[in-house]
Amino acid sequence: MVTKNSAKIATTEASWRRIEPLELSPILQAALEGFYDNGFHGTSVRDIARRVGVTIPALYYHHQSKEGILLALLEISTGDVLARAHTASADGGDDPCDQLTNVVEAIVLRMTTRSRLAALEGEVRYLSPENRQRYRIVRKGIEELALGIVSDGVERGVFSVADTAETTRALLAMCQSIPRWYHAEGELSPEEVAKKYAEIALNTVGYKPRRKRTR
């Protein structure tokens, strides 16, 4: 858990802003590349084993099935975004505006630097109902975090929206779609995209800064 104190430390460190590659096992890395290049159904267990240079039994020693590999990738990716989003929110202290700005930046930084993992979201429909449910629980964590911030901002009169839940969903969707167009070699750095989306998010929630008190 992030305590008030560790949140303060994070302000200096801002660990959620640091972009580092997500460490994946060789099998997961190979599967990720296969799924990205040819889709879940276009990639066989044999293809994955060949990419990583292990035998098929060796692969099954680590993972029950190809679907298990997809689920593992989705859980690692979403779990990492969730952890960073929580740290980012805590780093925003008690201000819904700072919290939302940080959470959107944290998510966008991930989206711009992990386009392959983010693109896996489209393969979720191939999971079995049970595995889809398992994945949804992790994903729900992100939705609930964002929803909490938006609701709090609305209650405190700094945000103004017609539908809190739908607005939150729309906000997350715009962040999630970034891997579809973002290219690392393009004009914008991940940090610039993150800043832009934080501004768009504040508009979307109808943010109205409180008038500063004059003494």
Place this chain on the structure above:
Amino acid sequence: MVTKNSAKIATTEASWRRIEPLELSPILQAALEGFYDNGFHGTSVRDIARRVGVTIPALYYHHQSKEGILLALLEISTGDVLARAHTASADGGDDPCDQLTNVVEAIVLRMTTRSRLAALEGEVRYLSPENRQRYRIVRKGIEELALGIVSDGVERGVFSVADTAETTRALLAMCQSIPRWYHAEGELSPEEVAKKYAEIALNTVGYKPRRKRTR
């Protein structure tokens, strides 16, 4: 072209609000189902021929390749959204707020009623560079229409955004992600989702209604 006059007629007709199934040839329909169930790479030309009940040569008589079929589906789907969005915009007369509301509603109505076609967007990365370029030109039409409305609103002081192009892209992304969660058997009708997203869009562009003049 839609003239001022036909725009007025459309207000009564509102053809862009009518939800009717998109007519696809049997081959395209079978390919769409195959791509949705198993992905582009997980669906062979043989699978498509089997689904529709034609021979493989018969299928190649109509389409050059499996990629040609994917491109055809993407162009039909996006072209239809583009046409409706233009009609919807014209139907909004000269008011950026009405134009944007209509365009968002038109797009969302399509997204809620054609989840399989909309999900194809994730397969665009499998197109060859030339075909991806061809598809992008059609898609760009929608982006330019929306961008024109948002820019116009900003110039006229009814919208307020930090970055017009990025805000427009974010707006379209939130509409496009609807097929990922929308279920026809759920609580919301397509019309209700469309209304909600039109409201969210107005917040996102920082819409401020002009004060009505008092006489």
